[in-house]
Amino acid sequence: MKFTIDARSGKARAGRIETAHGTFETPAFMPCGTKAAVKGLEPRDLRDAGIEILLCNTYHLALRPGEALVAEMGGLQKFMGWNGPILTDSGGYQVFSLAPLRKITDEGVTFQSHLDGATVKFTPERVVEIQEMLGSDILMPLDEPIPFPPDPKVARLALDRTHAWWKRSRAGRGALFGIVQGSIVPELRKESAEAIAAADPPGFALGGFSMGEPAAQMDEMVAYTASLLPDARPRYLMGVGMPRDIIAAVKAGVDMFDCILPTRMGRTAMAFTDEGLLRLRNAKFARDERPIDPSCPCACCRNHTRAYLRHCFSVDEMLGPRLVSLHNVQYYGRLMKELRTAILEDSLGKVTTWPKVP
Amino acid sequence: MKFTIDARSGKARAGRIETAHGTFETPAFMPCGTKAAVKGLEPRDLRDAGIEILLCNTYHLALRPGEALVAEMGGLQKFMGWNGPILTDSGGYQVFSLAPLRKITDEGVTFQSHLDGATVKFTPERVVEIQEMLGSDILMPLDEPIPFPPDPKVARLALDRTHAWWKRSRAGRGALFGIVQGSIVPELRKESAEAIAAADPPGFALGGFSMGEPAAQMDEMVAYTASLLPDARPRYLMGVGMPRDIIAAVKAGVDMFDCILPTRMGRTAMAFTDEGLLRLRNAKFARDERPIDPSCPCACCRNHTRAYLRHCFSVDEMLGPRLVSLHNVQYYGRLMKELRTAILEDSLGKVTTWPKVP
Numbered sequence: 001m002k003f004t005i006d007a008r009s010g011k012a013r014a015g016r017i018e019t020a021h022g023t024f025e026t027p028a029f030m031p032c033g034t035k036a037a038v039k040g041l042e043p044r045d046l047r048d049a050g051i052e053i054l055l056c057n058t059y060h061l062a063l064r065p066g067e068a069l070v071a072e073m074g075g076l077q078k079f080m081g082w083n084g085p086i087l088t089d090s091g092g093y094q095v096f097s098l099a100p101l102r103k104i105t106d107e108g109v110t111f112q113s114h115l116d117g118a119t120v121k122f123t124p125e126r127v128v129e130i131q132e133m134l135g136s137d138i139l140m141p142l143d144e145p146i147p148f149p150p151d152p153k154v155a156r157l158a159l160d161r162t163h164a165w166w167k168r169s170r171a172g173r174g175a176l177f178g179i180v181q182g183s184i185v186p187e188l189r190k191e192s193a194e195a196i197a198a199a200d201p202p203g204f205a206l207g208g209f210s211m212g213e214p215a216a217q218m219d220e221m222v223a224y225t226a227s228l229l230p231d232a233r234p235r236y237l238m239g240v241g242m243p244r245d246i247i248a249a250v251k252a253g254v255d256m257f258d259c260i261l262p263t264r265m266g267r268t269a270m271a272f273t274d275e276g277l278l279r280l281r282n283a284k285f286a287r288d289e290r291p292i293d294p295s296c297p298c299a300c301c302r303n304h305t306r307a308y309l310r311h312c313f314s315v316d317e318m319l320g321p322r323l324v325s326l327h328n329v330q331y332y333g334r335l336m337k338e339l340r341t342a343i344l345e346d347s348l349g350k351v352t353t354w355p356k357v358p
Numbered sequence: 359m360k361f362t363i364d365a366r367s368g369k370a371r372a373g374r375i376e377t378a379h380g381t382f383e384t385p386a387f388m389p390c391g392t393k394a395a396v397k398g399l400e401p402r403d404l405r406d407a408g409i410e411i412l413l414c415n416t417y418h419l420a421l422r423p424g425e426a427l428v429a430e431m432g433g434l435q436k437f438m439g440w441n442g443p444i445l446t447d448s449g450g451y452q453v454f455s456l457a458p459l460r461k462i463t464d465e466g467v468t469f470q471s472h473l474d475g476a477t478v479k480f481t482p483e484r485v486v487e488i489q490e491m492l493g494s495d496i497l498m499p500l501d502e503p504i505p506f507p508p509d510p511k512v513a514r515l516a517l518d519r520t521h522a523w524w525k526r527s528r529a530g531r532g533a534l535f536g537i538v539q540g541s542i543v544p545e546l547r548k549e550s551a552e553a554i555a556a557a558d559p560p561g562f563a564l565g566g567f568s569m570g571e572p573a574a575q576m577d578e579m580v581a582y583t584a585s586l587l588p589d590a591r592p593r594y595l596m597g598v599g600m601p602r603d604i605i606a607a608v609k610a611g612v613d614m615f616d617c618i619l620p621t622r623m624g625r626t627a628m629a630f631t632d633e634g635l636l637r638l639r640n641a642k643f644a645r646d647e648r649p650i651d652p653s654c655p656c657a658c659c660r661n662h663t664r665a666y667l668r669h670c671f672s673v674d675e676m677l678g679p680r681l682v683s684l685h686n687v688q689y690y691g692r693l694m695k696e697l698r699t700a701i702l703e704d705s706l707g708k709v710t711t712w713p714k715v716p
Contacts, residue, residue: 037675042657065644065669072645073665081661287430299400303439307431311423317395318676
């Protein structure tokens with residue numbers, strides 16, 4: 001993996017990352033193809049939206065269809081028909097969200113499959129092995145996010161474990177990022193950044209954000225954490241977020257993002273626009289002949305009115321979720337392109353002129 | 359509406375029908391956009407599959423969003439973003455399938471809405487009025503299908519009512535087809551064809567098929583009914599069917615078809631091929647790296663393997679239903695194109711060389 005910085009604007013960077021499955025420009029947004037499919041969207045739809053890299057989930061794919069099958073089919077990219085780079089998360093977050101079903105020890109995490117109750121064990125070594133079998137371009141180590149608000153004792157234990165696991169995490173072919181944890185505690189973030197950087201990974205993930213902390217606190221701690229990381233490595237803010245969060249983080253020097261919001265909100269009739277979120281189930285759209293956004297080049301905005309989209313949701317037509325997801329992913333794709341252009345032109349300040357951006 | 363016959367092969371015809379919203383070639387297959395959306399597919403997907411005309415449903419659209427709203431939005435074509443002709447069925451079939459909730463009199467049909475129980479009345483005059491407000495290019499009159507197997511008394515009453523209703527059915531701008539009923543009773547079919555033809559409608563629908571009768575009996579009665587109809591008018595076999603049914607009917611001189619099967623079966627992982635139906639949930643496809651059909655130009659077959667499609671259905675990804683629907687509609691589109699080419703080349707006999715066609 002090779003990261004090149006093309007331009008800077010303040011702390012923000014515009015760059016490109018080369019992987020075995022192609023190059024993507026940064027700042028980059030990765031839609032979530034959790035189970036090897038971005039919900040309702042084809043690879044060509046994602047390309048049309050300017051998307052260049054996807055995120056998939058190790059936990060879900062290890063359960064179904066299993067990493068061995070994916071490896072046999074030539075890797076995740078070929079399996080899902082995505083001709084481009086893929087990042088996989090370690091499955092740690094999913095395992096921790098199964099709280100009553102899992103047990104964490106220094107060795108790793110033992111849990112019951114949410115599908116059939118079978119006992120599964122994830123260790124730092126095992127999650128890297130799974131991701132290598134999946135053929136990921138960028139891999140994530142096993143980590144233990146700290147719940148918000150952080151309890152000092154819990155935070156201490158979790159951070160120590162994350163760092164101990166990190167020492168056991170080594171990848172072969174793929175680029176294994178390190179994950180910096182530490183919740184909203186500056187001292188812990190600093191300690192974590194140093195512990196992770198000791199192994200000089202090819203990139204750094206900022207983990208443990210969007211856990212319920214207020215937006216301003218998140219912005220501040222993301223900026224602080226980014227400032228602790230080596231300039232020459234890409235920075236990836238995991239699971240974030242709303243457009244405003246992404247804009248703030250790009251300004252702080254973050255390069256990569258993933259979030260389920262564009263597709264999850266698309267499935268519930270919520271459309272992103274620079275004028276705010278449109279709740280398309282609202283009766284006021286019943287006769288609205290405008291597209292979601294007249295300036296948007298997506299197939300939904302080129303061909304469909306708000307009135308029609310509202311109708312699709314009213315009568316439970318699956319075309320509604322697809323079309324609004326299509327638009328939302330395009331919205332995120334355009335946002336990243338605008339941010340990148342602003343960095344190349346060193347005019348990133350202008351991007352604050354979106355007062356209603358969601 | 360103008361129907362032109364370009365070529366013949368035996369009793370089969372290749373033609374074209376001009377409407378206010380464009381021309382479509384025959385034999386034509388109309389996917390069902392029951393509630394103003396073909397499930398999971400965009401208008402551009404349908405165009406890519408060679409589809410030129412859609413069917414929508416009067417009953418469903420009269421309930422939601424209501425014909426007044428559709429009229430205000432500029433008609434069904436503009437409302438759903440479909441730049442082409444639309445045929446609407448009268449809603450008679452849906453009303454009759456609500457048996458316990460409806461009452462049929464000579465005046466019309468009174469029923470309880472399946473949504474909120476509200477009493478709704480459909481008369482022959484009213485269903486035409488709704489369809490004109492929807493802006494349909496081809497309209498269907500109210501009729502009363504005869505259940506299979508036919509009871510002589512029930513059949514007599516239903517047929518008399520269908521013919522009495524037909525006399526009250528008159529359209530303005532759109533092309534109102536007549537519907538020939540009569541179940542599997544040749545005398546009733548003959549009587550019905552004469553009663554309907556008396557008003558010289560611009561086209562004829564063959565109703566009351568695919569009601570549970572054996573395929574051979576349907577083929578025979580479709581052929582007999584088609585032979586009773588004026589040569590210069592298009593013939594539309596309502597709600598039929600499987601590819602083999604369509605091939606048989608085209609050979610008997612039928613020009614138009616609609617059926618929910620390509621999308622309904624697509625949603626349940628059943629894919630059409632000339633080698634038979636593929637049940638993609640089957641474990642034997644787990645490692646099958648072939649597309650559904652290597653000769654198919656659809657986006658699903660160009661980019662996705664059977665193994666991936668099976669995975670999508672296994673993990674309930676909505677991309678699975680979309681992709682297989684896309685393929686199935688393409689299959690039907692290609693079938694109609696092949697039949698048309700065979701008629702133009704007067705080689706329709708060759709089409710019987712598909713021993714495994716579903």
